Amino acid sequence: MKLPNNNPNNKNILDILKRSTLYIFSILFLFIIIGIFTTISPALRLSSNTLTNWTNEIESSTFMYLLGMENRAFMEGLPPDASIPNVSSTIFQIATSIKPDDPRSLLGNELPGFSIFDSEIFIAGEGTNYTNLPVESSPPLEEVLKDREAIVDEELEISEPEEPIDTPSTGDKKVVFIYNTHNYESFLPHLPGVTDPNLAQHSKVNISKVSERFSNALDKYGIGNILDKTDTMKILDENNMEYWQSYEAIRGPVQEAFKSNKDVQYVFDFHRDGVRRDVTTKVINGESYAKIAFVIGGENKDYEKNLEIASKLWKIMEEKYPGLSRGVLPPKKGVGTNGLFNQDLHENALTVEIGGVDNTLDELYRSADILAEVFSEYYWDAEKVSTE
Numbered sequence: 001m002k003l004p005n006n007n008p009n010n011k012n013i014l015d016i017l018k019r020s021t022l023y024i025f026s027i028l029f030l031f032i033i034i035g036i037f038t039t040i041s042p043a044l045r046l047s048s049n050t051l052t053n054w055t056n057e058i059e060s061s062t063f064m065y066l067l068g069m070e071n072r073a074f075m076e077g078l079p080p081d082a083s084i085p086n087v088s089s090t091i092f093q094i095a096t097s098i099k100p101d102d103p104r105s106l107l108g109n110e111l112p113g114f115s116i117f118d119s120e121i122f123i124a125g126e127g128t129n130y131t132n133l134p135v136e137s138s139p140p141l142e143e144v145l146k147d148r149e150a151i152v153d154e155e156l157e158i159s160e161p162e163e164p165i166d167t168p169s170t171g172d173k174k175v176v177f178i179y180n181t182h183n184y185e186s187f188l189p190h191l192p193g194v195t196d197p198n199l200a201q202h203s204k205v206n207i208s209k210v211s212e213r214f215s216n217a218l219d220k221y222g223i224g225n226i227l228d229k230t231d232t233m234k235i236l237d238e239n240n241m242e243y244w245q246s247y248e249a250i251r252g253p254v255q256e257a258f259k260s261n262k263d264v265q266y267v268f269d270f271h272r273d274g275v276r277r278d279v280t281t282k283v284i285n286g287e288s289y290a291k292i293a294f295v296i297g298g299e300n301k302d303y304e305k306n307l308e309i310a311s312k313l314w315k316i317m318e319e320k321y322p323g324l325s326r327g328v329l330p331p332k333k334g335v336g337t338n339g340l341f342n343q344d345l346h347e348n349a350l351t352v353e354i355g356g357v358d359n360t361l362d363e364l365y366r367s368a369d370i371l372a373e374v375f376s377e378y379y380w381d382a383e384k385v386s387t388e
Helices: 008-039 048-055 060-068 072-077 087-096 104-110 114-118 154-158 207-220 232-238 243-260 303-320 361-387
Strands: 176-179 225-227 266-273 281-284 287-290 292-295 325-328 349-356
Touching (some): 207 349, 207 361, 266 361, 287 349, 292 303, 292 361
Parallel strands (some): 176 225, 176 266, 292 325
Antiparallel strands (some): 292 349
16 A cells, blocks of 8 residues: 655654664664674684774874864863874774884785884894894693603702802892792703703793792892792693783782782892894803893883883993893783783883793803892992982
């Protein structure tokens, strides 16, 4: 039946029918879209990480302008000289991950390894460049936990640094906290038959021995410290977590340690690098040392404080032992890295790469002694300034 169009009532009825039909189809379309997103394979879904990667390089002022279109109060948060963002460039960047005004963004996506040049090395030590930055390996946890033979010289095990004379002391205060996120990181020279750097893992002969040496050296310089012996790999295993979740696993114990030790002023998390001997070794006066690098977590909003301390330590070390430090390296952030390294838990938190898979414990111990010497000089100078 066709309703006459010249009747006002009929026109109202037609309008209601059209609106009702549109409403019903809209509801159906919404349910279809929801059904697609809830049944699609997880690998194909848009995750929060995907959205973050789309937007993390967009100027924050763009979002402020968008919010300011609805609430003028947000406009007050923009600098007086801020210009209106280019909407077309922003949309193009979100869609392609390419910045129209930066050709590196195109090359970084197309050329393997080129994206590392998009960051800036804070302080490049001797021989440090973009081709030999620290390598973060993430071996399967079952490989990390495997029993392996390890060889350590007994004399080396009990050796201790020489005791300095007439040093001040922190007394009963434990002002330094030392721990190891990747506490099974080991060294190929002490693992007979192991040649794969990713498999340089051991439950006893590992980076924690270097932390212990550093702790002993700090004692000699009168700096009270806490040597944490939390087994991060055990936490991962007990909670069915993966190796790449190590920072998440150790975060709780570290926070608890800070709560129960209010005197802690500085934090050291020791690691060993995955790069090879030519990058991680320095010969000084005929003896070889494991080179030291300071790594900054770029996703820590207050990373400048960590950077300041690392830079001062590097300067002292470079003056006394030129070439021993690889420098203060680019802020790590984005996909493929933790980005925080739990440095957000303390303003004076340092992540230190000491040596690599090819270094020996005696080389590592020498460097741990030097780092303790350098830190003690920095610490006591800072204490002197704070009491004046």
